[in-house]
Amino acid sequence: MSLSEPSASGRFGEFGGRYVPETLVPACQELEAAFRDAWADQSFRDELDALLADYAGRPSPITECHRLSEELGVRVLLKREDLNHTGSHKINNVLGQALLAKRMGKTRLVAETGAGQHGVASATAAALMGMECKVFMGEVDMERQALNVFRMKLLGAEVVPAMSGSRTLKDAVNEAMRDWVGTVENTHYCLGSVMGPHPYPWMVREFHTVIGKESREQCAKLLENEIPDVVTACVGGGSNAIGIFSGFADTTAELVGVEPAGGAAVGRGVPGVVHGMKSYLMQDEFGQVQEAHSISAGLDYPGVGPEHSHLSSIGRARYEQVTDAEVIEAFQLLSRTEGIIPALEPAHALAWVIRDRAKLAGKTVLLNMSGRGDKDVAQMMEILG
Amino acid sequence: MSASLADEGLVIPDAPTEPGEFEHSLRSLRDSGRKLLVAYVTGGLHDEWPDVVRAVADAGADAIEIGIPFSDPVMDGPIIQEASELALHDGASPVTVLDTLRTIDAGVPLAVMTYYNLAFHMGHERFASSLYEAGVRAAILPDLPLEEVGPWARAADPAGIETVMLAAPTAPDERLPRVVARSRGFVYAVGLLGVTGERDALAASSLVIARRLKAITDKPVLVGVGVSNAQQAAEVSQVADGCVIGSALMRRVVAGEGPAGAGAFIAEVRAALDAS
Numbered sequence: 001m002s003l004s005e006p007s008a009s010g011r012f013g014e015f016g017g018r019y020v021p022e023t024l025v026p027a028c029q030e031l032e033a034a035f036r037d038a039w040a041d042q043s044f045r046d047e048l049d050a051l052l053a054d055y056a057g058r059p060s061p062i063t064e065c066h067r068l069s070e071e072l073g074v075r076v077l078l079k080r081e082d083l084n085h086t087g088s089h090k091i092n093n094v095l096g097q098a099l100l101a102k103r104m105g106k107t108r109l110v111a112e113t114g115a116g117q118h119g120v121a122s123a124t125a126a127a128l129m130g131m132e133c134k135v136f137m138g139e140v141d142m143e144r145q146a147l148n149v150f151r152m153k154l155l156g157a158e159v160v161p162a163m164s165g166s167r168t169l170k171d172a173v174n175e176a177m178r179d180w181v182g183t184v185e186n187t188h189y190c191l192g193s194v195m196g197p198h199p200y201p202w203m204v205r206e207f208h209t210v211i212g213k214e215s216r217e218q219c220a221k222l223l224e225n226e227i228p229d230v231v232t233a234c235v236g237g238g239s240n241a242i243g244i245f246s247g248f249a250d251t252t253a254e255l256v257g258v259e260p261a262g263g264a265a266v267g268r269g270v271p272g273v274v275h276g277m278k279s280y281l282m283q284d285e286f287g288q289v290q291e292a293h294s295i296s297a298g299l300d301y302p303g304v305g306p307e308h309s310h311l312s313s314i315g316r317a318r319y320e321q322v323t324d325a326e327v328i329e330a331f332q333l334l335s336r337t338e339g340i341i342p343a344l345e346p347a348h349a350l351a352w353v354i355r356d357r358a359k360l361a362g363k364t365v366l367l368n369m370s371g372r373g374d375k376d377v378a379q380m381m382e383i384l385g
Numbered sequence: 386m387s388a389s390l391a392d393e394g395l396v397i398p399d400a401p402t403e404p405g406e407f408e409h410s411l412r413s414l415r416d417s418g419r420k421l422l423v424a425y426v427t428g429g430l431h432d433e434w435p436d437v438v439r440a441v442a443d444a445g446a447d448a449i450e451i452g453i454p455f456s457d458p459v460m461d462g463p464i465i466q467e468a469s470e471l472a473l474h475d476g477a478s479p480v481t482v483l484d485t486l487r488t489i490d491a492g493v494p495l496a497v498m499t500y501y502n503l504a505f506h507m508g509h510e511r512f513a514s515s516l517y518e519a520g521v522r523a524a525i526l527p528d529l530p531l532e533e534v535g536p537w538a539r540a541a542d543p544a545g546i547e548t549v550m551l552a553a554p555t556a557p558d559e560r561l562p563r564v565v566a567r568s569r570g571f572v573y574a575v576g577l578l579g580v581t582g583e584r585d586a587l588a589a590s591s592l593v594i595a596r597r598l599k600a601i602t603d604k605p606v607l608v609g610v611g612v613s614n615a616q617q618a619a620e621v622s623q624v625a626d627g628c629v630i631g632s633a634l635m636r637r638v639v640a641g642e643g644p645a646g647a648g649a650f651i652a653e654v655r656a657a658l659d660a661s
Contacts, residue, residue, distance in 0.1 A: 009395045018530070020530060021530070022527070022531075022556070022575065023555050023578060026557060165456065165470070177459045178579075182580065185578065272502050272505065273501050273528070276528075281502075287503045287506025289456040
């Protein structure tokens with residue numbers, strides 16, 4: 001199978017949909033039509049491809065990790081999304097959405113951010129295209145990612161703390177949606193993951209398929225078997241994972257998403273509806289959404305993109321959980337063995353490879369290195385003393 | 386995966402043609418020449434919330450929306466967010482709110498306003514019957530738009546729960562009649578682009594959406610979101626059949642004005658509507 005378009009109502013199997021306030025329904029419909037039109041328009045594709053190449057620095061290379069592989073007994077390849085402009089995969093989606101927003105005549109972007117990578121990418125795209133940008137960020141996350149807050153402000157964006165609930169990513173999404181309900185006429189909601197109401201999970205996936213497409217071509221040249229045995233990535237909302245999975249869904253490669261133990265929607269959630277979508281969701285006995293707890297602000301989210309729920313339920317992908325302690329170890333190991341300081345988010349995927357190295361012995365694992373660790377250095381300095 | 390399951394959202398059952406109890410009550414009052422006032426009260430906020438409900442009913446509310454607090458109220462502004470958080474912190478749940486509601490004889494029709502996940506999580510049939518048993522006759526689920534209402538409506542309609550649909554200023558002309566046709570109890574006209582909360586002045590969009598709706602339906606049309614005081618209530622009810630007041634009331638309750646303060650405010654709005 002390759003990853004398919006969602007159904008007419010925006011569903012992947014039973015997951016997805018468009019559970020938004022009535023005010024936003026026409027905007028979502030308009031966005032869906034505009035995306036469909038743009039995605040079929042070669043001039044839009046060409047413009048985006050040019051930006052991805054000349055501005056974001058694509059294609060990103062695949063790095064073979066010789067020393068790490070030797071240490072683990074597993075052949076590890078990294079898809080280097082950390083080398084993109086702004087330091088993560090988020091730029092792929094944001095350039096696509098900003099270009100689309102401009103095409104739709106919108107003058108303003110609103111975005112949510114967890115670790116700040118999507119906020120920085122949104123602020124960057126807004127600066128590039130001369131648009132206004134407002135980013136909501138949980139108050140807790142603003143403290144642990146102060147550097148990214150400053151970067152967004154440098155780029156000309158307004159950063160607004162989300163003060164309600166857990167004051168993390170979940171609440172930043174709520175605030176961004178509330179802002180959009182009031183500003184929908186001139187504003188595009190630049191959502192940062194494969195989540196939210198239709199068409200976002202599909203559209204954001206499409207903007208990230210470039211990761212999978214490049215990886216497939218690169219693996220074909222690099223590997224004797226052309227296809228890695230395992231493709232793995234961290235999963236919060238799940239955009240970098242779906243991006244790399246998309247290149248291998250129709251192959252024999254095993255697809256493994258890695259969630260933080262404190263925010264494992266697929267692993268520990270049940271189906272629920274929040275933020276415009278039906279998906280696996282961590283919730284209490286009454287359906288109140290629970291707060292996630294993870295060392296990584298970018299994965300501190302109780303839900304997950306609906307297509308991941310679908311891939312899990314049909315058995316095409318599986319989802320593992322790792323603890324903060326395992327992540328801290330992986331963060332250090334990659335830094336020491338390969339000279340690559342990973343973001344805490346992709347360090348989750350590596351933490352799983354390390355833990356399961358006996359089972360993975362002799363196999364080839366392609367890991368999406370979705371972001372670089374500069375933003376996490378201050379936090380790690382405190383933890384490691 | 387069957388096509389029907391994959392596209393459950395696309396199949397929207399027609400609303401029953403006969404008005405339910407809730408709508409019947411509002412229609413009768415409206416047809417007698419009265420401007421309608423629906424008050425919103427967050428369930429489970431402080432122990433005294435049942436007294437707030439009674440006070441608001443006694444002060445002249447024609448129906449009451451009971452908010453079942455939800456962790457992520459995306460359609461609500463700061464006041465109702467705060468009221469919901471406080472109530473959740475005090476241990477409110479759908480079960481505690483509905484159990485308490487059973488003991489309140491407000492003497493006016495009751496609706497609940499909450500978010501879809503609480504119904505989805507409990508199960509549509511069970512949630513609908515729990516509402517009915519607690520004396521509730523209508524439900525407002527602001528994150529369940531027309532395209533997604535099917536599975537819930539198929540359970541709510543036969544259970545005697547009237548699902549109120551929201552009609553927003555952003556809806557194109559071709560959409561409004563479909564929203565109205567599916568709405569039961571009344572039609573909730575969203576007065577402005579934005580979430581619930583008080584505004585200094587009545588938005589011009591309130592009157593526009595009320596006019597658009599009145600032109601296509603004889604169901605009661607009530608404007609909510611941004612109707613903040615007695616004067617604004619009277620102003621919007623020149624066009625609409627009445628209004629919903631939520632944040633302005635809950636600000637007083639959150640501030641500790643209690644049932645007396647809540648009742649006094651609703652009496653003031655009632656007087657303005659009766660004088661208009």
